Amino acid sequence: MLKVKRNDKCPCGSGKKYKKCCLTDPVKEAEILRAASMAHTHEEIYQIITKPIDIYKLKVQLISIRLEEIETEVSRTILMEGNDTLYDFHLRIQRAFNWDNDHMFSFYLSNKLSDRASEYSANPIGEHLVSMYGKPAKSAYDGQLRDLGLSKGKKFLYLFDYRDELLHSVTVEEIREKKSDDKNLAKIINRIGDAPPQYDYYEDDETDYEYRLLHK
Secondary structure (H helix, E strand, O other): OOOOOOOOEOOOOOOOEHHHOHHHOHHHHHHHHHHHOOOOOHHHHHHHHOOOOEEEEEEEEEEEEOOEEOOOOOEEEEEEEOOOEHHHHHHHHHHHHOOOOOOOEEEEOOOOOOOHHHEEEEOOOOOOOOOOOOOOOEEOOOOEHHHOOOOOOOEEEEEEOOOOOEEEEEEEEEEEEOOOOOOOOOOEEEEEOOOOOOOOOOOOOHHHHHHHHHOO
16 A cells, blocks of 8 residues: 655645645545555556546346245346445445345355355444354445446345345446436436335244344
8 A cells, every 4th residue: 555644745636735635634535545555656546536436337136035036027227336335335225125224234246145255244334243154254334336346247246134135136237437417326227026025924923923023
């Protein structure tokens, strides 16, 4: 990681010292630190932080619940910005499918379920604790889409709720540069099928009744 010292000229190109420029703004400082982690020179930092934000068109398809396959297509296509995190994406999926955001989740970028090396996880409020396998994976809260090496056609998995296992396939349908007239990007641009109930309870099933009481 390239070290930007307080008295260095700010890599943003303002001509001011870093301590009197981006270091005073937490958002700008975070951008500088992100760029510095990938750069070898201040010029490279400038190139990274001035690169336009890309828009990601992501199709999320529900493929199984409680290990039972979904026979008809249930999918949502969502627009995200490159500086959104996987936690932001998780929240967008929750709204798109009308799931209750009350369980931990994992993304597997290798498209292989349970692949620890490619896993990003978090709990419902974005805290990075442990995944379903115990040891902490990478943090979904810190993983920005633009830093994940995604490309058009890339597929990966999203697993929500380690008990009931709501498993989704994610496909990167398009990556394009953000335009000045792009408005209201926080939206679902396509819906196919109705999402099934998240919880399938039976009134005469004592186990499910107790589970429902615990999750009021």
